[in-house]
Amino acid sequence: MSIIVLGTVALDTVKTPAGFRKEILGGSAAHFAMSARFFSKVNLVAVIGEDFPESHIDFLRNKGINLCSLIREKGKTFRWQGKYSGDCNLATTLNTKLGVLANFKPCITEKEKWIKNIFLANVDPDIQHKLLDNMRCPKLIGVDSMNFWIKHKRASLLKLLKRVHIYVANDAEARDLSQEDNLLKAAKALKNFGPEMIVIKKGEHGVLFYSGSFIFSLPAYPVLKIIDPTGAGDTFAGGFMGYLTKQKKINQKVLKQALVLGAVIASFNVEGFGLSCTANLTLKQINSRLKIFKRIISL
């Protein structure tokens, strides 16, 4: 089964207690794809600039990601610069250069329009709407966003939430959009905005899943050394949505397994800069850590 992901492909400059990396491959769609590929055929929709290294494109293609709708436009690739300190739980954005992202209009192939599983990773909600407008038979739509859009494009985001099945947010975003401090209340409020399922990512504290019929709380896999948490949320979403895409039926058991797999792949993501760890990951390594993780959280 196929999934289509709309988001960013970026050049990230990151400083963490473990080191510094300049203009490495990153972005929400790239991290999502690198994780979802273990379970589904991933179609990536994003924009890059003239300066985007060809080697990065080869790298993504070699990982089996369909890049038909990765468009190169005149101008510079989207760049993000950030730093983490202490236990790496909070990113401080130092600089954002939108570049070609400022005028991005997603354009997908005729074949891609018929993909049933869709993930709208973090970009301007107006752009997320545009992709959805093109989809012919959506079955499962997930969406992520960020504080910037919650503040500046609230109306568009709220309209979008009425069109999707799953809203994936981090704890700060969930509180921000719902205006509720308590995370469970926040989840309930967010569900009232439209999506059937709410997934609240809590970084090193795991994930809270909420749908009217069931709540599931999952700690994070306890990683010994965090090198770079950039993209962990997108990696989680990739594993989660990628696994769901593979399933014939979505029930509680399948959702729990999807959440656990997302958490496991995200735990690999933070053990290296950028995509370095998830790129070299094997399904065998994922399953081996999955087994350990289940031991750590099972009653």
Add this chain to the structure above:
Amino acid sequence: MSIIVLGTVALDTVKTPAGFRKEILGGSAAHFAMSARFFSKVNLVAVIGEDFPESHIDFLRNKGINLCSLIREKGKTFRWQGKYSGDCNLATTLNTKLGVLANFKPCITEKEKWIKNIFLANVDPDIQHKLLDNMRCPKLIGVDSMNFWIKHKRASLLKLLKRVHIYVANDAEARDLSQEDNLLKAAKALKNFGPEMIVIKKGEHGVLFYSGSFIFSLPAYPVLKIIDPTGAGDTFAGGFMGYLTKQKKINQKVLKQALVLGAVIASFNVEGFGLSCTANLTLKQINSRLKIFKRIISL
């Protein structure tokens, strides 16, 4: 089976987003006892001043807590004043008046000296040592502390850790004492200080348990309305240690159940000011929430 708990019995003045309470019954030993009593006979060792209301003593006694070693001394009862804002995850101490706690020498009955299960709730580690010196056949010793003692009585606390089996700390204390940002590394470092088992309380994010042989990570029960989190950590420890006290053998299954029960009783504690919710709790209510909690965290 009996457990003996050394700690504080206090008059707490608390402000939270849900309201304000002046000089209500609190303290580490009181919260611990109110929770541990569901599983074990609790013997409370603490000091109160001349101003301590007789009604509070009656209240504790009526809950079945043995107060033979609750000593009344000349002077004022220990008072703590604090406030919480937002999601109530962080307490700000506004005022601490030690009163009779400043010269507290624990004094227990001959019978209590033979109790095998011991919890040293948060007081000066020198006082914790003194109680231990009196115990004739300790089998299971747990200890809690706080940032103040980690800073000012580090040597005494480290010496104490060599004498105990379980160290219960919150995340900030664990990081502080171990000098490790990463919680799993912190737990490993703390274990090297002496205790076989490390329990790191993460407030609304649950608990991390570590012993050489196994790791267990547990989210917190998702409470909809937090009224007052004061004493939640002591309530958790009470349920955890109280349940262990009741057991013939301590194995992984028993430890997990103890941790889950601690978390469940702590979730009741935060739903009311001071001891108001745990005081009126029944074992039936605990078991009912335990069932829900297990559903929320089970794979």
